[in-house]
Amino acid sequence: MVIDVCEQLKERIGSTRHYSFGRSGNSQDEADFPLQGEISLTRTERGILVTGVLNTRVEAMCSRCLGTFHQPLTLKIEEELLPTVDSSTGAPLSWPEEEGAFIINDKQEFDLGEAVRQYALLALPMKPLCREDCAGLCPTCGHNLNLGPCSCAAPIDPRLAPLKKLVTGEGKDG
Numbered sequence: 744m745v746i747d748v749c750e751q752l753k754e755r756i757g758s759t760r761h762y763s764f765g766r767s768g769n770s771q772d773e774a775d776f777p778l779q780g781e782i783s784l785t786r787t788e789r790g791i792l793v794t795g796v797l798n799t800r801v802e803a804m805c806s807r808c809l810g811t812f813h814q815p816l817t818l819k820i821e822e823e824l825l826p827t828v829d830s831s832t833g834a835p836l837s838w839p840e841e842e843g844a845f846i847i848n849d850k851q852e853f854d855l856g857e858a859v860r861q862y863a864l865l866a867l868p869m870k871p872l873c874r875e876d877c878a879g880l881c882p883t884c885g886h887n888l889n890l891g892p893c894s895c896a897a898p899i900d901p902r903l904a905p906l907k908k909l910v911t912g913e914g915k916d917g
């Protein structure tokens with residue numbers, strides 16, 4: 744998913760182009776890496792400012808049941824792309840103070856797919872859940888409880904055992 748910004752780099756500062764995804768688009772790309780939304784590219788003094796909101800989904804592992812699922816993500820993109828070569832002279836440019844910034848490669852293209860991947864990594868929750876009420880795995884036998892109960896007795900957290908005694912009146916002195 745590469746955007747050619749060669750022409751836009753020759754335009755005046757402030758010129759804007761809009762790209763939308765997810766309506767028509769390349770179906771093969773979508774199957775592999777679904778994207779829906781809109782971005783704007785604005786010519787800046789140094790390069791091109793990308794802004795917009797994109798919805799995508801990535802394969803993630805549920806932190807409770809360890810199953811893989813598709814995590815939907817909304818990415819708010821705001822990034823200045825810096826060219827690696829001068830668009831009129833072809834001379835290489837470097838931006839030492841901008842390490843890690845998104846770049847426009849020497850063919851004056853910007854890899855949106857890579858940018859989305861980087862944003863998706865940051866947007867991914869620390870503990871992804873395949874669904875809000877994921878039942879997780881049985882701590883005794885490892886059975887995926889989303890598929891139904893296992894034959895183990897309902898486990899009691901040892902920290903809660905004294906509480907249970909209180910409730911049931913066991914172990915009371917006097």
Ligand SMILES: [Zn+2]
Pocket residue numbers: 805806807808809810872873874877878879
């Ligand atoms: Zn799960």
Ligand SMILES: [Zn+2]
Pocket residue numbers: 881882883884885886893894895
């Ligand atoms: Zn079990």
